[in-house]
Amino acid sequence: METDTTIPTAGAVLAEDGFWEELVTSALLGTDRRAPAGLAVAPGGDLPGALLDAAALHTVRRRAGLRPGPAVTPPERAPEDPRGPLPGAARRRLDQLLAGRAAPSPAGRRGAAPDLAELLPQWLALANELGYKAPAAALPALLDAARARTDLRPQALQLAGPRGLWLARLNPEWRFALRGAGAGGSLPDPGDREAVRALWDEGLFAERVALLAAVRTRDPAAGLALLASTWTTERAEDRLMFLDSLRAGLSGADEEFLEAALGDRSRNVRATAAELLSALPSSALAGRMAGRAVTCVGLDRTAESPTIIVEAPHECDTGMQRDGLAATPPAGRGERSWWLGQLVEAAPLSCWPRRFGGRDPEEIVALPVADDWQGELHAAWCRAAVRQRDAAWSRALLGSPATPPATGPGTSSLAERAQLLSTLPQEERALWVASFIAAHGMSEAFQLLGVCEVPWAEPLGGAVIDALDIAREAGSYPWSFSGVMGLAERCLAPEAARQLESLTARPDEAEDVSPGAGGYWSEAFQRLVSTLRLREAMRAELTEPAL
Amino acid sequence: MNAMGVRWTADQVLALAPDDASRRAGSKLGTAGPWSGTGRGEGAVWGRCKGSGRVPYRTVVDTTGPAYLCECPSRKFPCKHALGLLLLQASDGAAIEEAAAPDWAGQWLTARRGHAESAVRKSGGGAAGGPADPEAARRRAERRAARITSGAEELEQRLADLLRGGLAAAEQPGYGLWEETAARMVDAQAPGLAGRVRELGAIPGSGPGWPVRLLEECALTHLLDRAWLGVDRLPAPFATTVRTRIGLTAPAEGVPVRDHWLVLAQYDAADARLTTRRIWLHGTTSGRTALLLSFGAAGRAPRLALPVGAVLDGELTPHAGSGRLRAEPGEQFVPVEGPAAPPPGGPVGAALDAYGRALREDPWLDSWPVTLSAVVPARAEYGWQLADADGREALPLTPAAQSRPGLWRLVALSGGAPVTVFGECGHRGFTPLAAWSPETPGETVPLI
Numbered sequence: 005m006e007t008d009t010t011i012p013t014a015g016a017v018l019a020e021d022g023f024w025e026e027l028v029t030s031a032l033l034g035t036d037r038r039a040p041a042g043l044a045v046a047p048g049g050d051l052p053g054a055l056l057d058a059a060a061l062h063t064v065r066r067r068a069g070l071r072p073g074p075a076v077t078p079p080e081r082a083p084e085d086p087r088g089p090l091p092g093a094a095r096r097r098l099d100q101l102l103a104g105r106a107a108p109s110p111a112g113r114r115g116a117a118p119d120l121a122e123l124l125p126q127w128l129a130l131a132n133e134l135g136y137k138a139p140a141a142a143l144p145a146l147l148d149a150a151r152a153r154t155d156l157r158p159q160a161l162q163l164a165g166p167r168g169l170w171l172a173r174l175n176p177e178w179r180f181a182l183r184g185a186g187a188g189g190s191l192p193d194p195g196d197r198e199a200v201r202a203l204w205d206e207g208l209f210a211e212r213v214a215l216l217a218a219v220r221t222r223d224p225a226a227g228l229a230l231l232a233s234t235w236t237t238e239r240a241e242d243r244l245m246f247l248d249s250l251r252a253g254l255s256g257a258d259e260e261f262l263e264a265a266l267g268d269r270s271r272n273v274r275a276t277a278a279e280l281l282s283a284l285p286s287s288a289l290a291g292r293m294a295g296r297a298v299t300c301v302g303l304d305r306t307a308e309s310p311t312i313i314v315e316a317p318h319e320c321d322t323g324m325q326r327d328g329l330a331a332t333p334p335a336g337r338g339e340r341s342w343w344l345g346q347l348v349e350a351a352p353l354s355c356w357p358r359r360f361g362g363r364d365p366e367e368i369v370a371l372p373v374a375d376d377w378q379g380e381l382h383a384a385w386c387r388a389a390v391r392q393r394d395a396a397w398s399r400a401l402l403g404s405p406a407t408p409p410a411t412g413p414g415t416s417s418l419a420e421r422a423q424l425l426s427t428l429p430q431e432e433r434a435l436w437v438a439s440f441i442a443a444h445g446m447s448e449a450f451q452l453l454g455v456c457e458v459p460w461a462e463p464l465g466g467a468v469i470d471a472l473d474i475a476r477e478a479g480s481y482p483w484s485f486s487g488v489m490g491l492a493e494r495c496l497a498p499e500a501a502r503q504l505e506s507l508t509a510r511p512d513e514a515e516d517v518s519p520g521a522g523g524y525w526s527e528a529f530q531r532l533v534s535t536l537r538l539r540e541a542m543r544a545e546l547t548e549p550a551l
Numbered sequence: 552m553n554a555m556g557v558r559w560t561a562d563q564v565l566a567l568a569p570d571d572a573s574r575r576a577g578s579k580l581g582t583a584g585p586w587s588g589t590g591r592g593e594g595a596v597w598g599r600c601k602g603s604g605r606v607p608y609r610t611v612v613d614t615t616g617p618a619y620l621c622e623c624p625s626r627k628f629p630c631k632h633a634l635g636l637l638l639l640q641a642s643d644g645a646a647i648e649e650a651a652a653p654d655w656a657g658q659w660l661t662a663r664r665g666h667a668e669s670a671v672r673k674s675g676g677g678a679a680g681g682p683a684d685p686e687a688a689r690r691r692a693e694r695r696a697a698r699i700t701s702g703a704e705e706l707e708q709r710l711a712d713l714l715r716g717g718l719a720a721a722e723q724p725g726y727g728l729w730e731e732t733a734a735r736m737v738d739a740q741a742p743g744l745a746g747r748v749r750e751l752g753a754i755p756g757s758g759p760g761w762p763v764r765l766l767e768e769c770a771l772t773h774l775l776d777r778a779w780l781g782v783d784r785l786p787a788p789f790a791t792t793v794r795t796r797i798g799l800t801a802p803a804e805g806v807p808v809r810d811h812w813l814v815l816a817q818y819d820a821a822d823a824r825l826t827t828r829r830i831w832l833h834g835t836t837s838g839r840t841a842l843l844l845s846f847g848a849a850g851r852a853p854r855l856a857l858p859v860g861a862v863l864d865g866e867l868t869p870h871a872g873s874g875r876l877r878a879e880p881g882e883q884f885v886p887v888e889g890p891a892a893p894p895p896g897g898p899v900g901a902a903l904d905a906y907g908r909a910l911r912e913d914p915w916l917d918s919w920p921v922t923l924s925a926v927v928p929a930r931a932e933y934g935w936q937l938a939d940a941d942g943r944e945a946l947p948l949t950p951a952a953q954s955r956p957g958l959w960r961l962v963a964l965s966g967g968a969p970v971t972v973f974g975e976c977g978h979r980g981f982t983p984l985a986a987w988s989p990e991t992p993g994e995t996v997p998l999i
Contacts, residue, residue, distance in 0.1 A: 031766045034717030052714035053707075057777075059770035064914045067978040068907040072899045075938035075945035076931040082966030089991075093642070096561040100578050100638075103565065118582060140966060140988065141996040144959035171963050174930070534584035541642065 027059050082170035087137035093545040094131070095139050101127055102145040118535035122494055124149065126458075126539065128159035130546055138163045143171050147178045157181075194222040204230055209242060216249045224253035232261055240270040247276050254280060259287045266326055278328020278350065283391050285352035289327055296324065297351035298359045300344055301381065304374060312360075314377035316340035317347065341380050348384035353397050365400035383420075390423045398424040399432075405439035422451045430457040438467035446471045450487045459497035468492055469503055472529075476507070481521050482528040493532055498540035504533045563858025563886075564637040566817060566997065567617070570852065573627050573634060580635025583646055589636070590650030594885070596640055597656040598647070600632045610636050611656040613663060615885050617856065620659050628852045695740050699797060702739025703776045706732065706748070710773055718762050718769075721755040728752075743798035747772050771915055791872035792913045803879040805869035810834035812841070812865060812884075813891045814857045815973050816984035818999045828853040831920060831973070831984065832867070832878075833894040840894070840920045841867050841878040855880070859985065860995035862891050872913075876920070891995060893971040893987040896922030898939045899946040902976040918977025925969035928962050935962075937981055940969040949980040957983065957998030964988050964996055974998075 023042055030040040035051045045054040090098065101124045138146055143164055150160035161168060161181055172178035192199030192215075203215050220227030231246050238246065247265065250258055258280070265277035266289070281289035296317070304313040317324075320331040320343050328350065333342035353365070360368050373381055382401065389397035402424050425433050437452045446468070456464060468488065475485060482489060507529040561581070568574040580586075580600060587607065589598035594615040599607035602623065610621040610632040619633040640647050652660060709732055713721065721728070729752025736745035751772065754765045778785065778793045785793060791801050815831040830843040845853035857863065866881035896902075902921040909919045925940040934953050938945035952958060952974075964970055964986050971992075974983040983998045 028763055028766055031714055031769075032718050032762045034715055034719075036715045037717065050711060052711040053773070055714055056710065056770045056773035059766050060774040060914075063767040063770050064774075064910055068910045070903050070907065070978060072903060072939075072944035072946055073936070075942050076929050076936065078927045078929045078938060078942065079967045081968055092560075097642075099565070100561060100581075103571075103574055103578060118579070118584075120578065140964045141960050143963040144956060167963065167966050170966065171959070174962060175959065530584050534582040537584075538582055 021062075023058075024062050027055060027062070030055060031059070079174065080170075083166040085137045085165045085167055087135055087165065090131065090136045090139060091545060091548050093548070094136075094542075095142070097542055097545055098127070098131075098139070098142055099145070102142065102149055118493070118531060118538050119490075122490065123535070123539065123542065125156060125159060126494065127542055127546075128156065128163055130543065132159055132162045134546055136163070136546070137165050138168065140167060143168050147172060147175075147181060151178060151180055194219045194226075200230070204234070209245075212242075213245055213249065216246055217252065220249055220252050224255060225257060227253070228258055228261060240273065243268070243270065243273050244276060247273060247280070250280060254283060256284060256286060259284060263288065266328070274326070275328050275330070279391070282328070282350035282352075283393075285354050285392060290350070290352040292323075292327060293347060293351040294355035297347045298355055300347060301359070303360055303371075307374075310371060312371050312373045312377070312381070314344065314373065314375065314381060316344040316377075345380055345384045345387075348381060349387040349391065351388065353385070353388050353392055353394050365397045369400045369403075386420050386424060390420075390427060393427045395427050395429070398427045402436065405436050406443040408444065418448055418451045422455050425452060426455045431461060433457070434461045434464040438464040441467045441471050446475060446485055446488050450491070453488065453491050453495070456495070458495045460495050461497075465496050465500050466503070468496070469500060469507075473507060476521075476525045479521055482525050489528055489532065493535040496532070496536055498536045498543070501533050501536040501540070504529055504536070508533055560858075560860075561638055561641040563861045564634060564641050566814075566859040567629055567637070567856040568634055569627050569629070569819075569856070573629075573631050576631035577634025577638060580631055581638025581642055583639065586636070586639060588653070589639070589647045590652065591640065591647045592649050592652060593660075595652060595656065595660050596636055596647060597652060598636050598639075600635065602632075608632055609655055611652075611659060612636060613660060615883050617884070618663060620656075626851055628847075628854055629856060695799075698739045699741045699744075699799075700780065702736050702741045702744060703779045703797075705735060705739070706744060707773065707776045707780075710769055710776075713769070718755075718765050721765065722761075741797050743796050744772070744775070745798075747775070775915060788871070788912070795870075795872035796913075796915050801871040803868040803870045803877075805871060805875065805878075807866045807868045807881065808834065808837055808839060808841075808878075809864075809866045810837045810839070811887055811889065812863050812867070813894070813995070814859050814861050814863065815840075815894070815995065816997060816999060817857060817859055818984070819853070824848075826851065826853055828855065830855065830857055832857075832863075833973075834867075835862065835892075838895070840876065841869070842876040842920070843867075843880055844877060857884070858886075859997045860891060862887050862889055891993055893985075893992060893995070894922045894973060896924035896971055896973075899923060899926065899937065899944050899981075900939075902946065902981070906976050906978075916977070917979070918975035918982065921974065921976045923972045923974070923981075926972055927967065927969050928958075928965050937972060937983070946976065947980040949977075949982050952980070952982045955999065960996060961986050961998050972998075 023040075026040045026042065030038050030043075035055060039051060040055060040058075043051075043054055043058060045051055089095075101120050146160050146164050147168060150157045150164075157180070164171075164181070169181060172181035192203055194200060194215075200215060200219060204212055207215060216227055216231060219230055228250065231250070235243070235246075250262070262277045262281045266274055266281075268274050268277065278289060281287045282293060284290060299315075300317055301312060301314050304311045317340060320329055320339075324343070324347075325331055329343060329346045331343075333339050356368055357363060357365070360371070363371075369382070369385070372378075385397065386401050388394070389401055402421060425436060428436065434456050437449065437456055440452060441449050441464075449468075449471075453460075453468070459465070460468065469492075472485065472488070472492070476482070508526055565574050565577070568577055585601040585607075586598045587601070589596070591597070595611060595613050597609070597611040599609055601607045608622040610619075610623075610630075612619050612629070612633050614637075617629075619629040621630050621632045623630050623632055625631065651657075709728065713728065729748055733745045733748040733752070736742075736748055747768075751765065751768055754761055754768060757764070775793065775796055778789075779797055782790050782793050795801055812832040812834055815833050817828065817830045819826050819828045821827070826847040828845040828847070830845070832841045832843065833839070834841065843855060843857075845855035847853040863884045864887045865884035867878040868881070869875050870877040870879070902919075902923055905921050906916070906919040909916050923937060923946075926937040927940060929936055929938050929945070931945070931947070933947065934950070935948045935958060936945040937948065948958070961970070961972065961983055965988070968989075970989070971987040972983050973985045974981050976982075986996045986998055987994065988996070
């Protein structure tokens with residue numbers, strides 16, 4: 005019956021039941037003020053009792069007669085996700101990692117148990133690599149985790165897949181997942197010209213950035229063409245972001261466009277265009293820079309031994325400014341050295357061997373530099389080597405890992421050294437950092453370790469363990485090395501657990517070491533070992549053949 | 552039958568945890584690192600866990616109970632060490648090896664199991680378990696009944712006064728009737744009435760339509776008062792229900808039911824005085840739905856904990872009254888392997904019918920356990936609803952269920968397609984407690 009259909013929410017009242025309304029009104033005002041019409045009171049009975057009797061009867065009758073309400077249009081179905089489900093053990097591990105996420109270790113002492121939150125990124129990356137989809141019931145926790153930690157977002161959203169996006173659309177708290185849905189699959193296929201065109205013309209800024217990056221990755225020329233088609237109508241901030249997308253797949257084919265961008269109205273756009281061009285050693289800009297740079301830096305043949313002499317530029321003319329040089333130095337720096345640094349940084353490194361009589365980078369770096377210009381010149385070369393991804397120059401500027409950082413060539417800044425390292429092949433990086441740690445210990449290795457491939461290849465892993473052992477024997481406290489310890493938990497190869505096992509024992513306290521340090525070290529090593537074991541188990545769970 | 556060797560899954564173990572903090576603390580101990588001297592055998596697991604102290608805590612879990620023993624001073628139950636030990640066993644089958652129990656574990660296990668067996672013998676013996684002096688017990692019961700009667704009469708008087716003056720007065724600040732009346736009902740040894748009065752106190756000003764809700768609940772309280780005052784004239788089963796509602800719990804004296812029980816849901820409700828844990832079970836052979844209640848003093852987790860989604864072999868003894876849902880578990884509850892298919896269910900209309908029928912035996916029921924076999928969660932203007940797959944009829948979710956994280960697990964599991972949902976269906980709407988997707992029907996997804 006249509007009329008009998010009502011939504012059974014609390015206190016819902018059948019509209020036609022006037023008697024019930026009467027009871028409610030009387031109860032609200034009080035029976036002393038207003039007796040309900042139509043209520044029969046038994047002889048000897050009181051009015052409130054009769055009202056409650058009638059109300060009880062009505063209430064039970066109403067509850068017993070509740071009918072379902074009309075169904076609304078259901079949500080559109082979530083798109084199919086063809087990826088395979090996680091193996092059972094891995095899925096339970098995910099729940100555990102997501103549950104552990106909310107509980108960061110208390111500051112200070114960390115105890116012997118692994119830090120689950122730190123393992124989540126690795127787990128997600130591996131699961132994605134193996135092509136699994138997230139279990140549906142875990143999606144809310146996964147989206148919550150991604151909401152709280154931006155570093156997890158790309159991997160978490162990839163694992164969540166189309167159903168994750170479907171869910172995120174229903175809950176405003178997960179709106180972040182819909183922004184720049186790079187991994188989400190809502191972007192058209194980069195090969196679909198019409199769809200790409202439509203989104204490029206009408207999409208939101210974030211969508212357009214993601215689209216340009218996707219197209220550029222697949223077909224650099226098509227990406228450039230897409231950007232060029234609307235370049236003159238874009239806003240300056242947008243131009244800057246779009247121009248940055250060209251970094252991927254940069255080649256000589258982009259030179260003409262970039263050269264034109266050197267005349268852009270926005271100074272930041274001009275500077276970015278110049279930076280990109282200078283990373284193309286064969287570009288006209290690189291040629292112009294090389295021309296300017298070699299007039300400033302040369303070999304003094306009059307000296308007893310070959311020495312580099314530097315004559316910094318005397319002006320920064322409009323041509324130089326058009327090529328991306330900033331004319332005004334930051335406070336505290338001299339104009340001329342500022343201009344020189346920029347010139348050398350933007351000049352192709354390939355121009356120097358010719359300038360220095362056919363010497364290779366190592367020999368050039370070893371040449372003495374006259375008049376205290378060495379720091380300025382080497383620093384500029386370091387920036388150039390990073391920008392141009394030049395391994396030979398990076399190697400020369402890093403020098404031998406055994407040389408103390410302060411006296412070596414190139415730069416003493418660890419951040420810049422880490423950048424130089426990142427241009428070397430993985431194995432060479434690991435080897436260099438291993439030797440560095442063997443020579444100088446752990447205290448300065450943190451940033452360098454960060455650029456090494458995970459899991460750490462030998463001999464790097466062994467070098468780190470040895471250095472930790474030495475630090476322990478030297479009697480310092482483990483938290484002086486908490487950064488490296490944390491990295492080691494995430495990056496050591498799980499096989500290293502066996503080597504570490506012997507270090508987890510609590511040693512007898514020697515007299516000359518810091519009190520209690522032995523116990524803390526044993527705890528720290530225990531945590532390291534159990535974390536490595538856990539990572540091994542995680543990997544095994546994910547790679548075990550599905551039943 | 553050797554089902555004792557079945558390992559619990561990590562999910563099931565985590566479901567035992569009394570709260571989130573223990574869940575996290577237990578997870579941290581679920582690795583080999585802190586443990587030594589571990590072993591398992593005959594349905595038990597034991598080990599020593601290195602804590603902050605110098606001597607490790609000895610922990611032993613009897614998985615047939617389940618029951619726990621740990622030397623740590625924690626008041627949580629099970630404690631993080633017991634959880635960690637079970638998690639270690641769940642996550643890595645090789646981590647804990649079969650062994651003979653050491654003395655400290657063996658003694659406790661023997662004592663526990665011996666007690667369990669003697670309890671079984673006792674209940675089998677029939678006459679055992681009765682009070683020592685039947686005459687004294689009868690006099691005590693009469694005295695209590697008399698106090699309850701005077702309490703019920705007093706409550707009737709107060710309700711009548713309230714109705715005479717008007718419910719509107721109940722919204723005035725400083726209206727002191729509820730707490731004081733609740734205390735009077737505690738004095739009268741009628742905890743059921745005391746609880747009801749406290750709930751009445753929460754209604755005034757609780758949102759649109761509160762006078763209607765207050766009148767309904769006052770009327771049902773009045774109905775209970777009247778029923779108690781005339782309880783001698785009621786048919787026996789209904790009289791039992793009335794006594795249970797008043798707070799005189801009927802002993803579990805029904806015929807024990809042995810079955811493989813699927814644990815559907817476990818959740819706690821706490822007030823300032825008491826934590827009440829409710830565990831819903833479904834008998835996979837008998838088709839029975841049973842409710843286990845376990846209580847903990849304020850701030851302490853109740854002792855009984857079962858892993859959601861597990862299938863346990865064991866015996867339940869039902870209580871009389873209130874639809875005979877409530878039951879007492881036997882001492883032995885052994886996990887068994889096997890598919891845990893969801894209980895058979897029906898459309899939303901049938902769920903409301905079942906609630907309506909249950910009201911005939913117990914008009915004070917707020918909800919009734921039901922399974923909806925193919926429903927889609929959808930958002931209507933007033934909030935979320937569960938709609939039949941044919942898109943015609945729907946049940947709204949209760950306001951409380953709409954604000955729980957479990958709602959999103961349900962929506963995610965469904966993805967817009969029909970799922971099976973177990974929950975409590977009542978006059979406030981539907982509270983989903985567990986769900987199953989057709990793709991993974993053996994996996995119980997807890998929603999609370």
